[in-house]
Amino acid sequence: MTATTIRIGLAQIAPAWLRRDATLDKVAAWIGEAADADCDLVVFGEALVPGYPFWVERTGGARFESQFQKELFAHYVSQSVCIEDGDLDPVCELARKLEIAVYLGVIERAAGRGGHSLYCSMVYVDALGEIRSAHRKLMPTHEERLVWAIGDGNGLRTHRLAAFTVGGLNCWENWLPLPRAALYAQGEDLHVAIWPGNLRNTEDITRFVARESRSFVASVSGLMRRSDINPSLPRSGLLIETADDVMANGGSCVAGPDGRWVLEPVVGSETLQVVDLDHTRVLEERHSLDVAGHYSRPDVVRLTVDRKRQTTAEFDG
Secondary structure (H helix, E strand, O other), X not given: OOOOEEEXXXXXXXXXXXXXXXXXXXXXXXXXXXXXXXXXXXXXXXXXXXXXXXOHHXXXXXXXXXXXXXXXXXXHHHOOEOHHHOOOHHHHHHHHHHOOEEEEEEEEEOHHHOOOOEEEEEEEEOOOOOEEEEEEOOOOOHHHHHOOOOOOHHHOOOEEEOOEEEEEEEHHHHHOHHHHHHHHOOOOOEEEEEEOOOHHHHOOHHHHHHHHHOOEEEEEEOEEEHXXXXXXXXXXXXXXXXXXXXXXXXXXXXXXXXXXXXXXXXXXXXXXXXXXXXXXXXXXXXXXXXXXXXXXXXXXXXXXXXXXXXXXXXXXX
């Protein structure tokens, strides 16, 4: 690597679905593989720990007072990640030990919001092993709203990574112009988009966001197959019966600041894709368009972002 380049690893893997500790063990193994490949950053898919709620749309998730949905939600909460309880401490320690930064999609049980509602969060751990941001998805999509709460702007932050400034968003919120603009305004030139999986999500937007922002864009997806459903899970028989053979087929990819593929979408397999990025390419493409710089008009239009972490109550004394 040179002063202007970094190496990133796209870890396209399936979770040990709905089993937090087993999934974190798997994440640790892939962090190790990325470190062995001399990656500066490794990225995992959305909601990977402990997994995306694929059961909701397949089992009548909108049925009110459904005992099945209650049981699955209770299990989901029990397997979610509580940062305050130290659930991510092993990831942080490994990142520090191996000197590698990590973006990880988790289902977060937020202690500051009572501890029982769930947020789809994108956590950034730096190479010192410190959690620098936990971005809670601003608006869950469709059936996700039946199990995930609405996030806030606290995690709309970027982080310095060698010559780059890296930031990211969860899944469909990558389509939202204003959150993207909030990251652009902080100097983002490596955008990380994480997804539960599927080529249909990544093949268009990855190149579009790269072309719009004149940044590198890495889309990292998970995998999920019927065979990934463990028989020990609650109501596993129905989960297996209603599942598709493949529910998330990957689609991880990287586009350059000109919108062209650096890594075309990879589908169907667990894999670590390693890509070298040269920041010089960002400078070259921003000659003609810099949406937060010379091609912006803050005297005419500006964005206000509230990054206060939402809480239900504030206590004095």
